[in-house]
Amino acid sequence: MEQLKCIGCGIDIQTEDPKKEGYAPAASLEKEEVICRRCFRLRNYNELQPVSLSGDDFLAILNGIGDKEGLVIKVVDIFDFNGSWINGLQRFVGQKDILLIGNKSDILPKSINRNRLINWMKAEAAKLGLKPIDVLLISAYKGQGMEEALNAIDEYRKGKDVYVVGCTNVGKSTFINRIIKSATGVGEVITTSHFPGTTLDLVEIPLDDGKAIYDTPGIINNHQIAHHLDTTDLKAITPKKELKPKVFQLNAEQTLFIGGLARFDFIAGDRSSFTIHVSNELQIHRTKLENADSLYANHLGEMLSPPSGESLDKMPPLVRHEFSVKKPKTDLVISGLGWITVQHPGVVVAVHAPRGVDVVLRPSLI
Ligand code: GDP
Incomplete structure (x- = not known):
């Protein structure tokens, strides 16, 4: 046929x-x-639906835009900064400036210092080999920071085209749909167009001066915890509302389970307090360290869920990351899931997270 x-x-x-x-x-x-x-x-x-692509096809698109002039906007999920990172972007975009936009700022607790978050994003980006022209925080969903973002885009693009890239789930479509709404009048229609040199369509949003904003398909990044979960579980871990931090006073040799997706062991140190920042829907279970292995083996998918249902088979095994925390107020970030603030220094802890999911330390954002 x-x-x-x-x-x-x-x-x-x-x-x-x-x-x-x-x-x-x-x-x-x-x-x-x-x-x-x-x-x-x-x-x-006038609504954009997310589409996704795997690595090679996505790289073909990046190659396609390599020698064009313009501004690249990289959208990341501030809740999944490392998991939603596109490696090697700087190499592919040539001389173009990159504007880094952190989305989903609406879920940050009020206590978070936004400038600290921006500074952390700048430092992480530099470590990962990217030097953005600027870093902005927005909530595409709530519209927060969108006006500033649109003004910044207009300034940084210097009369040229704009290419928006991002991993799946970072909220790129929500962001673009906001731009479409602000860029089109009632009844106007957005055009789609083929991008020369690739087999994939980029969506073109015309700008007033004859230039355009191009949306690229979302790249599937296997480091994202999202890809190991079915839709129901993904909903449970994805915060929709401002996070409510949960404080735990623990003695050494106690363990906290974050659903069945991650585990936090307090191994050694004086009694101390730890603050968990994850989706409000996730249940935290406290147990003794010596019982943690058997609890996980016997109750994964029931008391310790998500994962449940189909996600149980998809979830990679947990991998242990041990840290000796030397500085007060240190965050242990589990990409895509949230973070645990260690209040006092001089403790040894371990985080168990699904294989492939990054666990990193950062100075607390509070
Ligand atoms: P895409 O795959 O990058 O195009 O992402 P989508 O726009 O489809 O969004 C992925 C998920 O993130 C959806 O569940 C959105 O509702 C959610 N989302 C997008 N933007 C925001 C935001 O600013 N805040 C919050 N809390 N959620 C968002």
Whole structure:
């Protein structure tokens, strides 16, 4: 059978996977002209649907924009900074400036010092080989910081095109949909277009001066905890509201389980307090360190969940990371899940997190 192509963007039509590009419901193939769901929603609702890609295809896109002029916007999830990092971006974007935007600022507790977070993001970016022209915090969902972001984009693009990149789940589509709403009048239609040199469509949002903002597909990053969970579990770990920090006074040789997704062992040191910042929906269980292994073996997926259901099979085994904390107020960040603030120095602790999920130390943001 002849391969059907979308009349909007030209992509090959497929009917199997709604999350992949080119999806159209099987029933729609009866029509004379077939349009993929993404183009359909864009045309009819001016709304962008997230599509995702794996590494190689994504690199092809980055290569495609390497020699163009313009500004690159990299969107990261501040809750999953390391997990949503795209490695080697600086190498691919050539001479273009990169504006780093941290999304989901609405879930930060009020006590967090935003400048500290921005400074940490700058330092982490530098460690990872990226020198952004600026770092901004926004909530695409609530619209916070969007006006400043739009002004900054206008300034930094210097009359050139803009390319938006990001991993899946960072909120890139939510961000772009906000831009579309502010850039289009009632009844106006956004165009999709093929990007020369790749087989993939980039969505083009025209700007007043003839230039455009291009949305790239979200890259699937296997370090993201999100990819190991089914939809229900992902909902449970993804904070929707401002985090409520939970304080625990622990003695040495006590353990806290964060659902069944991570485990925190207080190994040695004086009685001390630890503050957990994770989604309010996640249950924390306290136990003795000596009982922790058997509790996990016997209750994973029930008392210790998520993971549950399908996620149980998808979850990689937990890996232990030990730290001797020397400085007061240190955060142990479990990418995509949250962080634990160690209030006092001189303690030895261990964090067990799914294999591939980064665990890093940072100075507390409070
Ligand atoms: P994409 O895969 O990067 O295009 O991400 P989406 O825009 O589809 O968003 C992924 C998830 O993050 C969804 O559950 C969104 O509701 C959520 N999200 C997006 N932006 C924000 C935000 O600013 N704050 C919060 N709390 N959640 C957000």
